[in-house]
Amino acid sequence: MAFDNNKGAGAGGSSVLMVFMVLCLCIFGTLSLLSAHADLTISNKTAVAAEQFYRADAEAERFLAVIDACFFAARQETEAILTAGDYTQEALERLGPQGQDFLRSLTKPAGIEDADEIYHHFAAAYLARLEGVMVTRVEASETVISFRVEINNTRALSVKIRMNAFSVPLRYGVLEWKAVDETPWEIDEGGNIPVG
16 A cells, blocks of 8 residues: 655645634734724814813913903003002092002002002902902912813813012913813712721
8 A cells, every 4th residue: 555645734724724814814904993993083082172172272362361451451540540640530430449448548649659559459340340250369469360261061271370560561470271170079978998
């Protein structure tokens, strides 16, 4: 009997190898497709978040321009009082009760030493007309103005500025301009702490 010494893989081995290669290509193709879909989803969410943030940022800039206009008007009112040495009835009517009391208490003529206080009262009177603005007098020489602009239903842009003194040419300085999380906290009151 003659034996065939050909030790090749034969037709069955190459078929198994071909099936294995096709199966690997299908698995890697599916993984690539899933990865691309996940990347697209993340890219879309990032684009939406960036658009929301920059829309809120632009709105905050517009609101800051309105606040700056209030500072400018307050500066003009203060300069008019310092130039004239006294206040007019129209200027008095634009102030709130505290500002009116302060102006009435000034010794005539009003001097540069009164400028910061006059400026503060006029700025506070103008800012009181704006909705969503919080004015905090930290010290006699420092006033902080803060407001928030909604980015989406869970985040907001928090802005805090410092109103500079009357003698400083720049009317304000930015203290804070950041996105904050406004998701309400949920307190777990019924949890038992496991003791080891």
